[in-house]
Amino acid sequence: MQPELIDIRNHLVQHSPFDDMPEELVNQLTASIEISYVRAGTQILETGQASTYMYYVRSGAVEIFRRSGELYNRIGEGEIFGQFGLLMQRKVRFPAKALEDTLLYRIPADTFHYLFENDENFADFVEIEDRSRLRSALSRREKSNELMTSRVTRLISRKTVSAPTTVRLQEAARIMTDNGVSALLLMDGEGENARLAGIITDRDLRTRAVTEALPSETPISEIMSEGLITIRASSYIFEAMLTMLHNNVHHLPVVDGHEVRGVVALADIVKYESQSSLYLVSNIYHQQHVKGLKKISHDVRDSFVRMVNEDANSHMIGSAMAGIGRSFTQRLLELGEEELGPPPIPYCFMALGSMARDEQLVVTDQDNAMILDDSFVPEEHDEYFLALAKFVSDGLAECGYTYCTGDIMATNPKWRQPLKVWRNYFTDWIDNPKAEALLNSNIFFDLDGIHGHTKFAEELKTLVADKASKSQLFLTLMARNALNRTPPLGFFRTFVLEEDGKHQKTFNLKRRGTAPLSDLIRIHALACGSRAQNSFERLKSISKTKLIVEDDLGNLRDALEFISIVRIRHQALSLEAGEEPDNNVRPEDLSPFERSHLKDAFQVVSNAQKFLRFRYNTQVARHV
């Protein structure tokens, strides 16, 4: 390269993918450029024409279309186009037209292929499918968080301490003390045939054995916890963390088939990530008053920001925030029961929406309901449950979970009903679906029992899983509702670009991104009879049915992760700046990296919506 071409080179290196390119390659690239000026309205590329260049917009603007004539993208200064044709059959895939008078730098095919061979970043950037760019962007990010790259086995520091289920209470306590462990695994059988049967922890000894003054000769099998939640040895630390958060357990046996490899305790993870959300959760259970809960609720936002800064993924953050919200609710229910006395009949307190999906963020209102035992007699029992619902709802509001504007709360008598009424609700929604009504009841299809007789909630999940997949009209109407909100096409300069070519100054990352995605994932999950609530878990169960090809599922997962993480980061930045976080984003707040990958993610959402429309044959007027 002639050193006098530095001006041209300097423009390139301010933009991706040239910003990370080795100097030698950028110089070679610069020396191979052909400059061409085109007037507004000039057709630059026609479909089917031979591809000979990749284009870089030095000034001006270019519009890229699909073969159908739909606008695909609008390209401004410092952006590239024409790379797909070079990578594909060397035929132009997307026609391009100058929107403004434009100065183009043409990069000849030979140079393009040379860069592709010699610069991995460049190759990733121009890769044929946008989605693989999204994947590599995410994996780079994931690599930076140790919780996501280290296996749970790394936390196992000592030999497993176990005992047969036949030991007595005192013997068990002695083994734990001698070995200095906070949990003891209890096994049925011996040697090769030993099977994990239960666990006993320090806490069990305190709360069950000591407070109930059990004789030291009590068989351990009478007080141990059974039906253990375990984690596979191949899991990552963050998965152990999610499992603890979701189930509110402090010890997880790590298993490899039938072999027990060890136990991971909450304290082990807290040590790994001091100030963790798990620490906050355990602190919630120590509070004796609403006042104390309110005080520590201020730590929730700090915990959120910390996780974002430690590059946690959206599943981790969403689960942690939901786990915290669930813990506040559970503790409030415990405190309420202490104040009001034990419940007169069994009940289940149910979380709905994002908390049930384990996808909660910091800006959230409370969505909850109560399922009461069928022996419910309003005159006798409802005064208690109303008082309890009010206690919890007011307490949650104190702790920053605002009242639900749609009045979907257990304080609303409509959502404080016996199981049989709930069964009727769901049966009616599914068997006699009406689009308008479904719009309002959408939130009930993400549900999770979090306190009390949680089997009631499980029964409802079973009912939904059995019925929903069989009602084509229900799924069709759900699909129609899910298509009401569409993603934007992308970005152009400081604007959000809509499919019709119009511009907006801001857009809502929830309404236009995560919500349409979780809506459509819910429908596919319902269609294949899944009981999962979390969107990532739902994608896993959809995968088992082969309803959607594996590639597309991977794209949905990546798109959801990327849009969520941008939304999360946006909120964390607001919090750090002392502003109230929201979901509205201006394109100028996004990094070039976020802009280009968000566009890819929106493309995935848009394609997935097209598939949904095709599958349920729903023709709807779209509005934003």
Add this chain to the structure above:
Amino acid sequence: MSEVPTVPDEIKRLPWPAQYHALANRAKASVLKAFYEAGCVSPDTHVSEVPLVALDFETTGLDPEGHSIVSIGLVPFTLDAIDLSQARHWVVCPRLPLHQVSVTFHGITHADIEEAPDLSEILDDVFASLNGRIPVVHFRHIERPFLNVALQYRLNEGIRFPVIDTMAIEAHLHPNRQPSFFKRLIGEKPISIRLADSRTRYGLPHYAAHNALIDAIATAELLQAQIRHHFSPQTPIGDLWL
């Protein structure tokens, strides 16, 4: 320097292709002979078909007789493409002292030119890019006269060729550049036909650096824009050259 033979008027009056032919026969220096023998396109050739070369000199001043060339930038191009792989830039040692004024403008220092070759040493390379192409400049009273004088000095014969002058095109497009007294009173500004200002009118980017090569590229881009806006690819080259 001996007396430079003058070109007779009947040759000067010939159309450019015939004139190149005649000059090829008269030329003594091999670089000039080769230049003229490469020929000149006919005036009715569409501009889109013509090989062009944007040319820019940095000089020690504005007078070809009293000042010298300090650097040469050029880039071969067509209406369709400016080919940076063929872009060239040379610093040459001026015959006459470097003025402080021009040093501050183009940034070429005494140290740079101390090691620089004399123009005579790079003539073959320069002409390799000029042969068979029509030169394009911004302000025609620099490159052509300076090259003519420099060659007279070194080869004892001058050079003649047509140029396209992007500044002349702007002047032609804006005949009333100076607003009337009244218009000036109400704040209207004169229209500038300087390179950077002309480029702005076509939405062309600003180049921070000033060197002969980037200015040659800037001139080539400007001509592409002028033709796309005010002429057509079919415009005969004879309508554009001077």
